[in-house]
Amino acid sequence: MKNLRILRWALPLLLFVAAFAVGFKAATEHNLDNGYQIGDMATDFSLKNVNGQMVSLSDYENAKGFLVIFTCNTCPYAQAYEDRIIALDAKYKTQGVPVVAIMPNDPNAKPGDSFAKMKERAEEKGFTFPYLLDEGQKVYPAYGATRTPHVFLLEKKPSGNEVVYIGAIDDNYQDATQVEERFVENAIDAMLSGKEINPKTTKAIGCGIK
Structure with a gap:
């Protein structure tokens, strides 16, 4: 009873x-x-960089594409990928595909992701790419980003910036030396050589955007 x-x-x-x-x-x-799907055209944005300047994709006149990565200071997954993101920028920026990192979290919900903390993290790690604040959280919903990190590879075409890959950087966030599938590198290499990107989407692994 x-x-x-x-x-x-x-x-x-x-x-x-x-x-x-x-x-x-x-x-x-x-x-x-x-959010954006493969083949969609990504709308440009204007977001504040850690150096105080506003950054838009249209600023890169000679770019062939962009590696837009939603990431943050506080997520362990994002932290695990920071050195790899720096390496991706070093490898592909000279080939016309720079990294553009965007911090999508609400700083009120995650104080460790405040603009001041972003500046500290960028200086501490020696970021070679823009680290932008999605103030008001307007950009990440348009992309459909849900995780940090979450990658969107855009190919610059006369008609705009086409989304050609969405997902993870690689298949092993825990250990860069044990990576077997380098999704982003394979996608960029295929894009630059005019070949078919395969796979075009993978599952982003990381912390949920706050």
Whole structure:
């Protein structure tokens, strides 16, 4: 009898939790549906860099494409990829594909991702690329980014910046020496050589954007 009373009390709560989970999942999927897909043209933006200057993709007149990476200071996954992102910028910037990093988190929710902390992190790690604040969180929803890091490779064409790859940097965030699939490098190499990118999408692994 006691167990029955507990069940009657707990059942509404369990139903509420289940409904919330389903609603959250649907909202997340809806957000992804609203983001850029392969073949879409990415709208340009103007965001503040850690040096105080505003940066837009249109500033790069001679670029062949862009490696737009949503990342942050505080996520362990993002931190694990920082050196690899620096290496990607060093390798591909001279080939016309610079890294453009964007911090999408709300600093009120993650104080460690404040603009002041972004400046500190960029200086500490020696970032060679723009590290931009998505103030008001307007850019990352347009892209459909959900994780840090989350990569969007854009190919610059006469009609605009086409999304040609979305997802992860590689297949091993824990150990750069044990990477087997270098998704981003393979995608950029294929793009620059005019070959088909395969795969065009992978699952981004990282912290959820706050």
